[in-house]
Amino acid sequence: MKAPRIPEATVARLSLYSRFLENLNQKGIGSVSSGEIAEGLSINPAQVRKDLAYFGDFGTRGVGYIVKDLLSRTLDILGLDQKWPLILVGAGALGYAICGYQGFNKRGFSIAAVFDNNPVKIGKRIGRVEILPMDKMPEIIKSRHVRIGIIAVSADAAQEVVDQMVENGLEGVLNFTPVNLVIPDGVEVINNDLSVGLESLTFKLSQKEF
Amino acid sequence: MKAPRIPEATVARLSLYSRFLENLNQKGIGSVSSGEIAEGLSINPAQVRKDLAYFGDFGTRGVGYIVKDLLSRTLDILGLDQKWPLILVGAGALGYAICGYQGFNKRGFSIAAVFDNNPVKIGKRIGRVEILPMDKMPEIIKSRHVRIGIIAVSADAAQEVVDQMVENGLEGVLNFTPVNLVIPDGVEVINNDLSVGLESLTFKLSQKEF
Incomplete structure (x- = not known):
């Protein structure tokens, strides 16, 4: 069944609902109202029902x-x-943080390989994952059936990296750089610029001052 | 002037528009159409005009x-x-990544201090910022007029940290843990769980399969 076209903000909230439900399920709780979901996640109850x-x-x-x-x-x-x-x-600080992120495994995500072009880093490991040279990307994407790539490089390298990902058949990209990537139709990009969240906060705090 | 109530997704896009404009301004470009903004950011033109x-x-x-x-x-x-x-x-990998993030300074953000409860880390520096013990938090918040805190600890420590932040008068929290924090009214939280973006991608890629 094809779902109707769903707004991106609803999909993001669906992730939150899903985690909240996972939590309840682990606690052995059998049923929940939309009001309880709303309260647990500090979301407007009407919004939860609509979603x-x-x-x-x-x-x-x-x-x-x-x-x-x-x-x-x-x-x-x-x-x-x-x-x-x-x-x-x-394989910089952000790469290490992402590899070590506790929330991934539970949701079925795993890092198959980390790539970097710095010879000093290649061959080392982040946890159990080996850091490989960039030219191994095609092989890993193919053998491990990878469809999604994460970009955690410096801003000036981001476009080159995404080009290589697209060329090797990746269909989805999670971009942690502040760069607006140019990608062909049919490839999905989600931007996760670390400072966008901060600006939502400064917006709210500034509104309070009026 | 108080702006009308603006949806969170619009505020997030406003950050993107703002950065895009900053880029144009640096290049000496004097005027831009909503269509050009839309194209540059791969956002629907009607959405840009509405925003x-x-x-x-x-x-x-x-x-x-x-x-x-x-x-x-x-x-x-x-x-x-x-x-x-x-x-x-x-002051884990994510803390290092956030401190080293290139996009902050340009937007007027600066990290006044990093806190950790691990004695091995205290006294070290991330770039120019010193890692301080948790009990120095009240002093720094007061002397540096800090209103916003970033949480980059492990999930099980997140609620305790936010409690301490709120107690010391912070008004805004950027939460990188997958925990849904309990906070009093009047304090704003933005959640930036690293895997929510991934789930938006798996959602889109799964839809494609139908």
Whole structure:
């Protein structure tokens, strides 16, 4: 079943709902209301109901949602009913942070390989993952069936890296640089510039002053 | 002037517009159309026009926007007409990555101090910033007029850290952990879980398969 066109902000919230439900499920909680989800995540209850309605209504008045069912539905929609091997380019501090990130494994993500062009770094390991030279990228993408790459290089190298990723068939890119990458149609990019979140905060704090 | 209530996604895009304009301004480009902004950032042109309309219409038909004016307006709205000293808690790989992030300085952000509870790390430096023990937090927040804190600790320490930040008067928190923090009214939290962006990608790639 093809879902209707869903706004990006709703998809991001779906990730949050999904994690919240995972948490409840681990605690053995069987049902939950949209109000409880809203409160647990500090999101407007009307927004939660609107978001969940995109994915078909599973709630029952007076009972709410069956946690297991809604969790499994969110995982399906997010494409997390399968494992996603990833490649990461850039073995700097951010690359180390991403490799060590605790939230990945639980959601089915794993870093298949890290690439860098610095000979000093090549051959070393970040955790269990080896740092490989850039020219090994095609081989790894093919043998490990990788579809998504993460860019954690310096800003001036970002476009060159994404070009190489696209050339080797990657379909999705998570970009941690502040660069607006040029990519062909059919390749998806999500930008995760670390300072955009800060600017949402300065916006809110400045509004408070009026 | 108090701006109308603006959706969070629009504020995030405003950051992108602002950076794009900064880039044009540096190149000495004097005017830009909403279509050019849309194309440069791969955003739907109707969305760009809608977003900019929130902030008052500065465009002139056939001429577009004066880059300098629109840039300065975006910076004002985002609260970036002033400097923002920040504190960061967590001197792990992510803390190093955040401290070394190239995009901060240009936007008026600076890390005033990094805190950690690991005695091995205390006293060391990340770049020019010293790693301080947690009990120095009140002093630094006061003396450096800090309003925003960044949390880059492990998930299990996140709530304790945010409690301490709030107790010491911080008004905004950028949370890099996957934890949904409990905070009092009046304190703003922006969550920047590294894997939410990945799940937006797996969502899109899964949709393609249908």
